[in-house]
Amino acid sequence: MRLSLGPNQFYWRRTDINLFYEQMLETPLDVIYLGEVVCGKRDELRAADWIELACALADNSDKQVVLSTLALLESGADFSWVRKVCDNGRLLVEANDMAAVELLAEAGLPFTCGPAINLYNHRAVAQLMTMGMQRWTAPVEMSGHQLGEVLTRLTHKPEVEVLAHGLLPLAYSARCFTARHLGLSKDNCGRRCIEFASGIPLTSQEDQSLFVMNGIQTLSGEPVNLLRQMDSLRTTGVDLLRLSPQVHDMRAVIDAFDRARNGDTDLTLLLLGVDGYWRGQCGFDLIASG
Amino acid sequence: MELVCPAGSLPALEAAIDNGADAVYIGFRDETNARHFGGLNFDERRAQQALAKIRARGRRLFVAINTYARPDRFSRWQSAVDRAVDLGADAVILADIGLMDYAAERYPDLALHLSVQASATSAAALSFYRRNFGIRRAVLPRVLSLKQVQQLARTSPVELEVFGFGSLCIMAEGRCHLSSYVTGESPNMNGVCSPAKAVEWQPTPAGLDARLNGVLIDRFGAGENAGYPTLCKGRFVADDRTGHALEEPVSLNSMALLPALCAAGIKAIKIEGRQRSPSYVAQVVRTWREAIDRLARGGEFHIDPRWADTLSRNSEGKQTTLGAYERPWQ
Numbered sequence: 212m213r214l215s216l217g218p219n220q221f222y223w224r225r226t227d228i229n230l231f232y233e234q235m236l237e238t239p240l241d242v243i244y245l246g247e248v249v250c251g252k253r254d255e256l257r258a259a260d261w262i263e264l265a266c267a268l269a270d271n272s273d274k275q276v277v278l279s280t281l282a283l284l285e286s287g288a289d290f291s292w293v294r295k296v297c298d299n300g301r302l303l304v305e306a307n308d309m310a311a312v313e314l315l316a317e318a319g320l321p322f323t324c325g326p327a328i329n330l331y332n333h334r335a336v337a338q339l340m341t342m343g344m345q346r347w348t349a350p351v352e353m354s355g356h357q358l359g360e361v362l363t364r365l366t367h368k369p370e371v372e373v374l375a376h377g378l379l380p381l382a383y384s385a386r387c388f389t390a391r392h393l394g395l396s397k398d399n400c401g402r403r404c405i406e407f408a409s410g411i412p413l414t415s416q417e418d419q420s421l422f423v424m425n426g427i428q429t430l431s432g433e434p435v436n437l438l439r440q441m442d443s444l445r446t447t448g449v450d451l452l453r454l455s456p457q458v459h460d461m462r463a464v465i466d467a468f469d470r471a472r473n474g475d476t477d478l479t480l481l482l483l484g485v486d487g488y489w490r491g492q493c494g495f496d497l498i499a500s501g
Numbered sequence: 502m503e504l505v506c507p508a509g510s511l512p513a514l515e516a517a518i519d520n521g522a523d524a525v526y527i528g529f530r531d532e533t534n535a536r537h538f539g540g541l542n543f544d545e546r547r548a549q550q551a552l553a554k555i556r557a558r559g560r561r562l563f564v565a566i567n568t569y570a571r572p573d574r575f576s577r578w579q580s581a582v583d584r585a586v587d588l589g590a591d592a593v594i595l596a597d598i599g600l601m602d603y604a605a606e607r608y609p610d611l612a613l614h615l616s617v618q619a620s621a622t623s624a625a626a627l628s629f630y631r632r633n634f635g636i637r638r639a640v641l642p643r644v645l646s647l648k649q650v651q652q653l654a655r656t657s658p659v660e661l662e663v664f665g666f667g668s669l670c671i672m673a674e675g676r677c678h679l680s681s682y683v684t685g686e687s688p689n690m691n692g693v694c695s696p697a698k699a700v701e702w703q704p705t706p707a708g709l710d711a712r713l714n715g716v717l718i719d720r721f722g723a724g725e726n727a728g729y730p731t732l733c734k735g736r737f738v739a740d741d742r743t744g745h746a747l748e749e750p751v752s753l754n755s756m757a758l759l760p761a762l763c764a765a766g767i768k769a770i771k772i773e774g775r776q777r778s779p780s781y782v783a784q785v786v787r788t789w790r791e792a793i794d795r796l797a798r799g800g801e802f803h804i805d806p807r808w809a810d811t812l813s814r815n816s817e818g819k820q821t822t823l824g825a826y827e828r829p830w831q
Contacts, residue, residue: 283673284623285649310625329675329689331569334599352681360572382677385644385825388747392739397831413737413746415717421737431682493714494682
């Protein structure tokens with residue numbers, strides 16, 4: 212199985228972003244996705260900057276570099292951003308909205324679909340494959356069993372990717388929850404989400420971890436972690452394991468999955484996080500220790 | 502503008518017709534629609550009765566088949582499309598491209614409406630559905646501002662329907678997994694959000710706790726109005742502050758924007774609420790009928806205080822908002 216680095220969900224400073232990806236070149240990752248996927252107002256890197264960074268990464272490594280597009284388009288500016296990414300002229304694009312699919316399909320370009328595109332069955336997957344989809348990242352709430360049910364019904368299969376580690380992107384809204392938390396309007400947000408490199412945790416009144424607010428996006432409170440599901444991922448037919456960028460311990464996560472794909476279990480990380488979705492349960496169900 | 506109204510039962514459908522609905526949308530009694538709630542929706546016999554009533558009054562009937570088909574039960578969703586066609590529905594409301602592909606191929610003349618659950622927010626996304634499946638209309642997600650709706654209306658390749666009144670989804674529809682994260686069931690896969698079977702009310706010395714699959718969603722004081730524990734409307738804690746971090750219990754009401762929406766060329770106004778009572782449907786539909794008729798007569802459009810009062814009484818937490826249509830809400 213190949214390891215991929217998903218697009219970063221958070222808003223980091225340009226210098227931190229550059230440093231982060233420079234470090235990623237030194238890892239056993241096979242694929243790197245990058246680009247702004249959450250909010251078109253974030254401007255430490257604009258579309259052209261992301262394309263430049265992606266091309267530089269591609270020039271300096273043998274990893275596959277893929278440009279990801281915004282998940283929720285609202286303004287004309289959001290759409291222009293997506294168009295620029297689709298028109299980059301060199302690198303493969305991950306579509307996270309049907310607008311991107313439309314642009315790429317019309318241009319006759321191959322593409323991958325991210326988890327924000329709703330493909331829940333074989334007929335939907337087959338449809339997008341006729342339009343140029345080569346790789347499919349399953350919706351985050353899809354279980355391993357359901358994924359298997361989709362794949363057994365496909366004569367031609369795309370490459371299959373699953374989010375195997377990191378906070379789960381659960382929802383997108385018109386409202387910016389970070390701005391609201393700070394008492395600011397979205398139009399005057401000051402892009403303050405840059406102060407929260409891992410988002411803002413949201414717990415119940417009993418201190419149970421529930422969600423993480425990240426601008427207009429809501430993430431899971433706990434990271435998904437499918438280290439323990441390596442055998443089941445393999446038998447289901449998953450080709451790529453996606454690891455989502457995080458500000459701390461990214462290297463440790465990558466190394467743990469790299470060892471796991473080579474049959475070596477990493478006990479430190481094994482039980483940290485949730486895997487309910489993959490097991491067909493509630494997403495927040497913790498990894499069973501038994 | 503067409504007034505499109507919800508019905509979860511025959512009495513609600515009659516209430517909608519009697520009070521001025523131009524079109525009524527219903528769902529079948531299974532997980533193929535996004536309001537798969539106990540005791541709700543239409544089996545075959547009821548659907549036929551519904552159609553007879555619709556035809557007798559010269560209105561239109563839409564069938565919502567707007568969840569995402571499961572691979573192992575795809576035939577159930579396919580059969581829902583077949584049943585809608587056999588029934589003679591005027592349109593089906595779909596979200597799943599697998600199902601759209603089936604419907605477009607098998608029934609090329611069937612009118613397809615793109616469900617809000619498909620979350621199409623740009624002309625390019627709409628064009629994708631138009632080009633590949635020939636959709637005729639799209640229901641816009643409740644995430645766009647009025648200005649964005651107006652811009653989209655200028656370039657949209659299909660006619661547009663927008664939400665007028667009802668429960669407010671604060672997340673882009675079809676792109677929210679909060680419910681399955683906590684309860685295992687979601688709008689996309691199961692046609693439910695924060696399902697009733699996961700709700701637990703616990704009296705406490707201080708008042709009432711509302712739980713969803715064991716998770717404390719809200720804690721109500723004695724005498725406080727205890728709302729349904731929808732996940733996004735719970736009171737949670739961030740940075741030691743407790744409050745409605747995502748959204749308050751409130752309903753969407755865009756009546757003030759009716760003239761602007763009409764001028765923008767919006768073809769239909771949708772009322773949310775197939776889970777609501779016939780009395781709710783009657784009051785809300787009558788109010789919107791009067792407003793749309795008033796607008797059609799021309800002259801200056803004012804919201805009658807009676808309308809505002811009726812809508813407010815039928816709102817969650819007795820409050821309404823313009824939601825994302827208005828920038829400050831965002």
